[in-house]
Amino acid sequence: MADMKINIAGVEWKNPVTVCSGTFGSGMEYSELTDINRLGAVTTKGIASVPWEGNETPRIAEVCGGMLNAIGLQGPGVDVFIERDIPFLKKYDTKIVVNVCGHSEDEYLEVVDRLAGEDVDMLEINISCPNVKEGGIAFGQNPSSAEHITSLIKKHAKQPVIMKLSPNVTSIADMAKAVESGGADAVSLINTITGMKIDIRTRRFALANKTGGMSGPAVHPVAVRMVYETAQAVNIPIIGMGGIRNAEDAIEMMLAGATAVSVGTENFVNPKAAEEVADGIERYLDDNGFSSVSEIVGAVK
Amino acid sequence: MADMKINIAGVEWKNPVTVCSGTFGSGMEYSELTDINRLGAVTTKGIASVPWEGNETPRIAEVCGGMLNAIGLQGPGVDVFIERDIPFLKKYDTKIVVNVCGHSEDEYLEVVDRLAGEDVDMLEINISCPNVKEGGIAFGQNPSSAEHITSLIKKHAKQPVIMKLSPNVTSIADMAKAVESGGADAVSLINTITGMKIDIRTRRFALANKTGGMSGPAVHPVAVRMVYETAQAVNIPIIGMGGIRNAEDAIEMMLAGATAVSVGTENFVNPKAAEEVADGIERYLDDNGFSSVSEIVGAVK
Amino acid sequence: MIKTKAKILDCEKLAEGVFEMKLFAPEAAKEARAGQFVNIYLPDKTRMLPRPISICGYDGEEGILRLVYRVTGKGSGTELLSTLKPEENLDILGPLGNGYDVSLAADKEVLIFGGGIGIPPMLGLAKSLYALRGKKCDVVLGYRNSELFLENEFRAYANVHISTDDGSFGVKGTVIDAAKDAGLTANLVMACGPGPMLRGVKSYTKEIGAKGFVSLEERMACGVGACLGCVCKTTAVDEHSHVKNARVCKDGPVFDIDFVEL
Amino acid sequence: MIKTKAKILDCEKLAEGVFEMKLFAPEAAKEARAGQFVNIYLPDKTRMLPRPISICGYDGEEGILRLVYRVTGKGSGTELLSTLKPEENLDILGPLGNGYDVSLAADKEVLIFGGGIGIPPMLGLAKSLYALRGKKCDVVLGYRNSELFLENEFRAYANVHISTDDGSFGVKGTVIDAAKDAGLTANLVMACGPGPMLRGVKSYTKEIGAKGFVSLEERMACGVGACLGCVCKTTAVDEHSHVKNARVCKDGPVFDIDFVEL
Numbered sequence A, B: 001m002a003d004m005k006i007n008i009a010g011v012e013w014k015n016p017v018t019v020c021s022g023t024f025g026s027g028m029e030y031s032e033l034t035d036i037n038r039l040g041a042v043t044t045k046g047i048a049s050v051p052w053e054g055n056e057t058p059r060i061a062e063v064c065g066g067m068l069n070a071i072g073l074q075g076p077g078v079d080v081f082i083e084r085d086i087p088f089l090k091k092y093d094t095k096i097v098v099n100v101c102g103h104s105e106d107e108y109l110e111v112v113d114r115l116a117g118e119d120v121d122m123l124e125i126n127i128s129c130p131n132v133k134e135g136g137i138a139f140g141q142n143p144s145s146a147e148h149i150t151s152l153i154k155k156h157a158k159q160p161v162i163m164k165l166s167p168n169v170t171s172i173a174d175m176a177k178a179v180e181s182g183g184a185d186a187v188s189l190i191n192t193i194t195g196m197k198i199d200i201r202t203r204r205f206a207l208a209n210k211t212g213g214m215s216g217p218a219v220h221p222v223a224v225r226m227v228y229e230t231a232q233a234v235n236i237p238i239i240g241m242g243g244i245r246n247a248e249d250a251i252e253m254m255l256a257g258a259t260a261v262s263v264g265t266e267n268f269v270n271p272k273a274a275e276e277v278a279d280g281i282e283r284y285l286d287d288n289g290f291s292s293v294s295e296i297v298g299a300v301k
Numbered sequence C, D: 001m002i003k004t005k006a007k008i009l010d011c012e013k014l015a016e017g018v019f020e021m022k023l024f025a026p027e028a029a030k031e032a033r034a035g036q037f038v039n040i041y042l043p044d045k046t047r048m049l050p051r052p053i054s055i056c057g058y059d060g061e062e063g064i065l066r067l068v069y070r071v072t073g074k075g076s077g078t079e080l081l082s083t084l085k086p087e088e089n090l091d092i093l094g095p096l097g098n099g100y101d102v103s104l105a106a107d108k109e110v111l112i113f114g115g116g117i118g119i120p121p122m123l124g125l126a127k128s129l130y131a132l133r134g135k136k137c138d139v140v141l142g143y144r145n146s147e148l149f150l151e152n153e154f155r156a157y158a159n160v161h162i163s164t165d166d167g168s169f170g171v172k173g174t175v176i177d178a179a180k181d182a183g184l185t186a187n188l189v190m191a192c193g194p195g196p197m198l199r200g201v202k203s204y205t206k207e208i209g210a211k212g213f214v215s216l217e218e219r220m221a222c223g224v225g226a227c228l229g230c231v232c233k234t235t236a237v238d239e240h241s242h243v244k245n246a247r248v249c250k251d252g253p254v255f256d257i258d259f260v261e262l
Ligand SMILES: Cc1cc2nc3c(=O)[nH]c(=O)nc-3n(C[C@H](O)[C@H](O)[C@H](O)COP(=O)(O)OP(=O)(O)OC[C@H]3O[C@@H](n4cnc5c(N)ncnc54)[C@H](O)[C@@H]3O)c2cc1C
Pocket: A061, A062, C037, C049, C050, C051, C052, C053, C054, C055, C068, C069, C070, C071, C072, C073, C075, C076, C077, C078, C079, C117, C120, C121, C216, C217, C218, C219, C220, C253
């Protein structure tokens, strides 16, 4: 039986599988349908300093092989999160990665500061939400802004910092290098790709926000490419995500260079997907004579 | 019966439907399977100044809702094209759009010059092929290079110039504005999105070129978004493409702001797709009380 | 709530574009109550998102769920559903949502409104109320035209009033026109139907001084409260979200008519 | 060449992982010849690209195409194909490619090699040759193991020699080992099989001083010569491409063994 443990920025996960921010709530909703103890980590919905209302509806649209969302980072704010969601997650034997969002540098730092004393394992900083005007994408599409906010956050953070990158850029490698220079402990990618759908009967945008973030299997090849390019560009570990449906997709991402993988949209179709991904990776390692999951990271020839 | 004619950069097409460069050869191969006379225009495979061998195989990989290709702009060169393909296309009542590629400014200009005296209707300049190192993408990801090559080509071209844009950029609007400043008569978008596939059994890249250009329905929402953003940014007409399977997809693209639409990967599945798109658009116009196809261009609310 | 494969037992066309499907899904049927829904996953992998469909009826003993749905258009997922045949399997998740709290109705005069494809869940509700209370309540059903569906089945549990948009059956106009016409009153109103109808129901409920509950629709992804895709606006801060928003899939689809903005 | 819906008439498992499918596709069957192939489109819209499968047999009068294919793995498109049932429809495009020019064989001694899933097209070829010439030629078939398929049918048209990788039937080793073993010679060789086998066939063909034709495989998108996805390297500049490249789908899949790099 191959060793499934990974070490990512100093934190040990029992297996390399987590769930994507925003697709799993804070775990509570899916706890009835899947065994949270089976996950290497749970990554929470984006948490802001105060409650956010998010965008108008419709917020969801279906597209071929995926979906668009424009939730707009609705959330109850960090205080409720600390009171309600951390205690819930602490009941499980899994790492807690808190996804952090903000409209401004100060808002990010406020959340990071509030979490400094809390029992969470890692912070994932969302500088790539395409659905909120000031929701971080300004930081996420410009290398020097990305480097700057990373270094600010690093000064405040008590937990390892994962910077979450946007695919809506000319060069993902440049973005990854920028956050690495800023001191990021890891990167996660990809956030959603900006897309649009128009209802031809009503001639209206399918989403109230006009554009939305595309996720699901349709984005997987882009995600694999970006993980590969990032792995060639930086030395910090990568959490790979984007369209992972099953172990095969996850293994592909790891071969491209991801140390860990994250299941997002597929949760909506198969709530046990992340568990099944972990099982499938383990089987693949055993079938192919690997003794540890780390052996397949970046192992594409 | 609504008027299906469009005028794009001074050239009248009998309907707004063409086929994407590289997915229809020079028309010959599909002439047995579809009626070329039914198309507004045929857009040819990329033509270079001399024969190009293209990339190693495998050049094709299947992905969820689409495909990756890394043909690498194989072609017989402009001389053969002029002798063999133009006379073939002239037999049909359709406009001829020649897609032009090159490794350097000089190579582009050579093709443009050679075509100046030929009976072709428009030039589409591919500055966005992700599969050839010097195949134009350097021009296609940087606004000032794009503006520069556009203005050079405009000095030489005798036909209206369509600049074909890459989606692999942070801001498609900036790219479109750049080529508009350079004097482009129209833009076409999107070219393929760079993706990657890894065979987990062999742990090798599915494509010899490692990365490939993703096309097909999976990219459609990204293409619609980029057409919309471009339409907001420039005044020149747009030829919209990316994942169009049927009239509904094409109408969506036109509502987003495309004056014409182009069918690509779907030809491989349904060789009559472009014809059927034209028929479907006409039916939509009639059913919804439009008297001319131009009324739906950019008509999203 | 369970994610399961359900076997299609029976498919029938009830009216133009309206279909019924019976599924064998014992665990889900056992838990179900009126006003809840199930997510249906299509056998077309390009279309990942579930179709939320209300439970029109359920039989916990036989393990059967009954769904009634409208085909929304050419090429839609519901059109694909309508081509499926008995013996085929469908992935479903459910029962989802809160459903109607029938216990509130024990000692009330109840008036039910169902409009269009909002009619099916009200059949299950009428049946539950009848089972609980042994007496018929008033039900107003609004159809587009004389292509009625389910209407006869309601008669076993309720006094049925009908409106049609085109006047080809019952009262011409809305369900409110029909209710006014019949002078219906109550102290508890329960309704499901399109937005404009629900707004009408809200005024009517106010007018007759009743409490009201309505069932809402919104685009969904997860169906379990995790993605925050399906929220509706609320008149007060919601306990879970801490903003003026509630999740239709989890906190609803049935809401106190005063708590939601219609 | 036609894009058409073909009805599945018959499906059978011939050996572990090897399946036969008979399709009713009259226009395609009428045009077909040995060595050509058809594109099969899967009833799964997430998988758009065709599966090119050689025509193993055709009956122009009955309108039937016979295909034999290997399931390449779990979750593959060919696995999905193997779950389809008679009466279902499949989209196909074909016949595609050049096929074998049997007229070249009229006055020649012919030796056929088929390896693995390259065996099925050679059955159609052996049959055509027999029909043309009324005499049997030599056929060498290479299998993995004693799970043979189609082998008996060849015997009606050819003298059959067999090799298996594991020696569990016939000569242990490659088709070349079996050919050498039997001392086969010819002045025309025709072959289909995996790359290493074809390289062996090329040497053998040289050795015995014969002309040779081989059928190649490559990843395809269009199947009609338009996309340039499926090229193979050629030893001389190709007439159509003007580079040392030819399209397997259009200029092949059958090539003069000296024209292609193997
Ligand atoms: C709680 C709830 C209960 C419902 N109960 C019923 C019922 O009993 N019978 C019935 O016919 N309809 C019901 N609906 C509406 C039904 O979900 C939609 O008509 C259906 O999803 C449309 O799918 P489609 O494949 O026809 O449309 P498509 O256009 O193919 O759908 C595209 C996407 O939009 C979503 N969508 C489209 N319209 C709606 C809508 N009105 N509400 C929510 N999502 C939508 C689809 O689920 C899908 O994700 C209910 C909706 C909700 C939220």
